[in-house]
Amino acid sequence: MPAANAIGVAINTSTYTLNFSKTVLPSQGSFELRQGSTTLATMPASDTSRVTFSGQTVTLKPGVRLAANTAYSLVAVDSPVADSGGRPWSPAALNFTTGAAPAITRIHDIQGNSEVSPLLGRTVTVSGVVTTFLPDLNGFYVQEEEANYDADPGTSEGVFVYGLAGAPAVGEDTVGKRVQFTAIVDEYNRLTQLKSVSDLEIKEAVPLPAPIAITLPITDMAQWERYEGMLVKITSATSGGKLLVSDNYTLGRYGDVVLSNDEVLPQFTDKNKPSVAGYADYAKTMQRRQIILDDRSSKQNPASVRGRNNQPLSAANPLRAGDGVDAVVGVLDQFYQNATPPEIYQTSYRIQPTQALNFTGAARPSASDLHTALGQAGVKIASANVLNFFSMVGDTSTNTKDVFPTPLGNTIGIRGANTLVELERQKAKVVANLIGLKADVYGLMEVQNNGFADDSALKLLIDGMNASADKPAGATYAYVKAPFNQGGGSTIAGAGTDAITVAIVYRSDRVTPVGSAAVPNVSTYDAFTPNVGGARVPIAQTFSVPTATGTEQITVVVNHFKSKGSLLATGGNGDILDGQGNNNPARVKTAEQLKNWLATKPTGSDSANTVLVGDFNAYAMEDPVTYLESNGYTKVSTGYSYSFDGLWGSLDHIFVTPSLVSKVGKVVKWAINAEEPPVLDYNVEYKSEAQVADFYAPTAYRSSDHNPIVMGLNFDALPVNQPPAIKGVPTTATPVVVGQSIALSGVTVEDPDSEQLVLTLTPVNGNVSGANDADAQLPGVQLKGTTAQINSELGKASFVPTAQGDANLGFSVSDGTNGAVTASYAFKVSAVVDPGKGFELVPSAGGSVSGRIEGAGCRLASSPQYVTVQSLGITTMPMEGATLPHGLLALTAAGCDVGGALTVTMNYSQPLPQNAELWKWGRTADNLNKHWYRIPHKITGQTVSFELRDGGLGDDDLKADGNITDPTAIVAPGAVPPVANAVSVPVMNLWGLLTLSLSFLSFAPLARRWSRRR
Structure with a gap:
């Protein structure tokens, strides 16, 4: 095969089969593939890589691609085949002719304008340019050359090619080259692709198609499908906006993150009241605001994953939620798994980047930052979820293998660390978290419910805190123990039967139970049972705290409501898709029973001072929170504390009773956990030996999945807080040109109270560069920290105007107590001009002026200069009493066409006076003595234009020599009051940057013209 004298043989034929009537063996000769008299390939019978003998069959592989519509012959030379008796085979040549080249199917025809290809299952031949090579996805992307795009905006011009086995020649060096191949159209996880590649040819290098610009949010999800497989560039639709990491949960496992525009994506009910219709609309909005940034690989637990600054992830170089990048360029693809579909607000579209990405973000908040933000506080109360802190280690995969007894006698499986190594790593992180909070009372969630003895998780944790070298001087930590009073004169040995419990830790040197x-x-109160309300049993403890006049009592109540995850079997707790998730009725019931229980004064204290802390598993606008708020508790905490499936909100809250509202100082959520990728936690599974070391540090960062909260209370009067100040902002507009960098090092902030400040820089008609934006989710550039830290950032910052006109950089500094202090740095921005054709001047009177020269091939040979009438020997004015309030301007133009005409146009930044006239000082053909004379001109609004001719009117040397010398002025008649503080600087700063050889010696703007006799 092919048969003798066959016609229409496929040009992708790569093997030739000879079938004999008996068994044959290799002999001394060879086979040749010829085109006419030209030998294209020689295949010795002994070359087993190209000639294969198998019984009665010989298979030949010439390694030559056939041309279309061409005659070939396969010739046996010197008897390459013999039978078992050694008798040679001497055939005639095997002749055949190829058919036409296969028709090319365009990629847009393969993609079609719907999610599924209209050519699914068909074999097609494709020609396109390789846009990216993805060996860890076992394929590459091809895209049509731009000249071959169709006119249908609904069809994509790119497609994924799966299976490198059929394309072994494709590699990184193939990117930017045209390839042609045959493959089968396929769909995989909703991605249209080509598989079973054959007959691939690598052809010439061609330009890569320009990436399609896409901005987030997109207008509709169908927009992604239009560009599936194509090179794209994704940015924020907001001017100066960024793409921010909104979800980094799977960064360590799959190397991917979710990006959103300008802010991390908020939970619906953290900002909105629950609503079925509202949530459905909101989910669609969130879906249009995100894209998955993949790592060009399908590997799980990759050896290296992306961190900040285009460097690998490590404990010291995270990739935090809120970190941003200006744009992502890459190939758009899709990965939708029917078995595990995304949430209704999530996307399945991904981008495989083709350019390096430099994510940047604010410095991690330190404990010092936290306490600067907290300010002065007489007593500090904290809430912290410690994420399954257990003192017992073992198998956590089931609830039945490694078990322990709770204080109430039931047995249940362990959670948390699997080994003692992991436990030590976890303890170091949790201790760093709690010590960093420097609280006097802590409400903890997710502590092992194994009692209060020396082997308990609570004892292990407290020992770690007391042993910490970072604890406050003199601090001694203790924990609240059972038996607990449960009313009616009875006590109980523990708080609930679950594997985890809430707990209270306190500084015994600062407060007293x-x-x-x-x-x-x-x-x-059955809401606190596993099957009815699912909430963990709360613990309440009253403390005595010292004040300047004695003591005050505060009751701290620690809570952990039922989660939105596993569904309670009874009570109508299913998700009704209003944004509140599963078990909302159970959480409402828990809030109701909590309020009722606390109304009984369970600790026996008559103090009205009560603080609720904990993980309420309800976002800020959800029913359990609003119920508490409408029943005597004020929520004093704000901001995000937790991320779930890429949406951000707060499940963790602090509430106070009315008696404490006026005593609450600052309440701060310490952003050390939720923003961090989970792979930086204490666990060692699924990590290489290097990652176990590199991804871990015994710091507070990623000690849990919830951010802790700390609240300051002040029972004593505090000193009056003084507002901060902004210094060094000029009081008048600063002249600049487009693109000029203006250092902000002269601007500083001051604050007599030495608090943590937030300075917001808001540019108008410009950008701020050089400073590290502490919160890219907020408009403008945020600088946070002490005055020294902010002033250090200002010292590195600059403002760069983007367009001609007015520009402004707004400053707003806040200390969180006083009203914001503001200042405005104003700029007058001139255009960047060709120094040979245009000019910009900013004189000290009358406003700025810009101008240009056109015609006769002229160019400015030197920068214009302002001159005085005295320097030119002028002793008279064009008319009696007239003045030149802005002096004279001297310019020179050269290189003009001999005898050519030059047009000068000048634009003033301020309106010209009525009846202004243009006069010149120089010689004319009828008067060789220098004198004043008028030339034809046009004044329209704020624009003046006139013509000068080489050797003619307006050319002071009166020579047609390619040089034009022109002194020109606008004259103010005597009846017009002179411009205040008139100086020898013309209003028309059009001439400022000309580099021609035009000598316009006297352009003086006129304020107004008085009627003059003729």
Whole structure:
């Protein structure tokens, strides 16, 4: 095969088969593939890589691509084949003729204008340019050359080619080259692709198609499908906006993150009241605001993943939620798994980057930053979820293998660390978290419910805190123990039967427990049972805290409501898709019973001072939160504390009773956990030996999945807080040109109270560069920290105007107590001009002027200069009493066409006076003595234009020699009051940057013209 004298043989034929009537063996000769008299390939019978003998069959592989519509012959030379008896085979030549080249199917025809290819399952031949090579995805992308795009905006011009086995020649060096191949159209996880590649040819290098510009949010999800497989450039639709990391949960496992425009994506019910219709609309909005940034690989737990500054991830170089990048360029693809579909607000579209990415973000907030933000506080109360802190280690994969007894006697499986190594790593992180908060009372969630003895998780944690070298001087930590008072004169040995419990830790050197801690009796308050309300049993403890006049009592209540995850079997707790998730009725019931229980004063204290802390598993606008707010509790905490599936909100809250509202100082959520990628936690599984070391540090960062909160209370009067100040902002507009960088090092902030400040820089008609934006989610550039830290950032910052006209850089500094202090740095921005054709001047009177020269091939040979009438020997004015309030301007133009005409146009930044006239000082053909004379001109609004001719009117040397010398002025008649503080600087700063050889010696703007006799 092919048969003798066959015609229409496929040009992709790569093997030739000879079938014999008996078994044959290789002999001494060879086979040749010829085109006419030209030998294209020689295949010795002994070359087993190209000639294969198998019984009665011989297979030949010439390694030559056939041309279309061409005659070939396969010739046996010197008897390459013999039978088992050694008798040679001497055939005639095998002749055949190829058919036409296969028709090319365009990629847009393969993609069609719907999600599924109209050519699914068909074999096609494709020609396109390789846009990216993805060996870790076992394929590459091809795209039509731009000249071959169709006119249908609904069809994509790119497609993924799967299976490198059929394309072994394709590699990184193939990117930017045209390839042609045959393949089968396929769909995989909703991505249209080509598979079973054959007959691939690598052809010439061609220009890569320009990336399609896409901005987030997109207008509709169909927009992604139009560009599936194509090179794209994704940016924020906001001018100066960024793409921010909104979800980094799978960064360590799959190397991908979700990007959104300008802010991390908020939970619906953290900003909006629950609503079925509202949530459905909101989900669509969130879906249009995001794109998955993949890592060009399908590997799980990759050896290296992306961190900040185009460097690998490490404990010291994270990639935090909120970190941003200006743009992402790459190939758009899709990965939708029917078995595990995305949430209704998530996208399945991804971008495989083709250019390096430099993510930047604010410095991680330190404990010092936290306490600067917190300010002065008499007593500090914190809420912290410690994410399954257990003192027992083992198998956590089931709830039945490694188990322990709770204080109430039931047995349940462990969670948390699997080994003692992991436990030590976890403990170091949790201790760093809690010590960093420097609280006097801590409400903890997710501590192992194994009692209060020396082997308990609580004892292990407290020992770690007391042993910490970073704890405050003199600090001694203790924890609240059972038995707990549950009312009616009875006590109980623990708080609930779950594997985890809430707990209270306190500084015994700062506060003193009053009476016994209390828990609700679950036979009365069944919301705190596993099957009814699912909430963990809360613990309440009253503390005595010292004040300047004595002591105050505060009751701290630690809570952990039922989550939105596993669904309670009873109570109508299913998700009704209003944004509140599963188990909302159970959480509402928990809030109601919590309020009712606390109304009984369970700790025995008559103090009205109560603080609720904990993980309420409800966002800020959800029913359980609003119920508490409408029943005597004020929520004093704000901001995000948790991310779930890429949406951000706060499940963690602090509420206070009315008696404490006026005593609350600052409440700060320490952003050390939720923003960090989970792979930086204490766990060692699924990590290489290097990653176990590089991804871990014994710091507070990623010690849990929730951000802790700390609240300052002040029972004593505080000193009056003084507002900060902004210094060094000029009081008048600064002249600049487009693109000029203006250093901000002269601007500083001051604050007598030495607090943490937030300075917002808001540019108008320009950008701020050089400073590290502490919160890219907010408009403008945010600088946070002490005055020294902010002034250091200002010292590196600059403002760069983007367009001619007015520009402004707004400053707004806040200390969180006083009203914002503002200042405005104004700029007058001139255009960048060709120094040979245009000019910009900013004189000290009458406003700025810009201008240009056109015609006769002229160019300015030197920069214009302002001159005085005295320097030119002028002793008279064009008319009696007239003045030249802005002096004279001297310019020279050269290189003009001999005898050519030059047009001069000048634009003033301020209106010209009525009846202004243009006069010249120089010689004319009828008077060789220098004198004043008028030339034809046109004044329209703020624009003046006139013509000068080489050797003619307006050319002072009166020579047609390619040089034009022109002194020109606008004259103010005597009846017009002179411009105040008139100086020898013309209003028309058009001449400022000309580099021609035009000598316009006297352009003086006139304020106004008085009627003059003729």
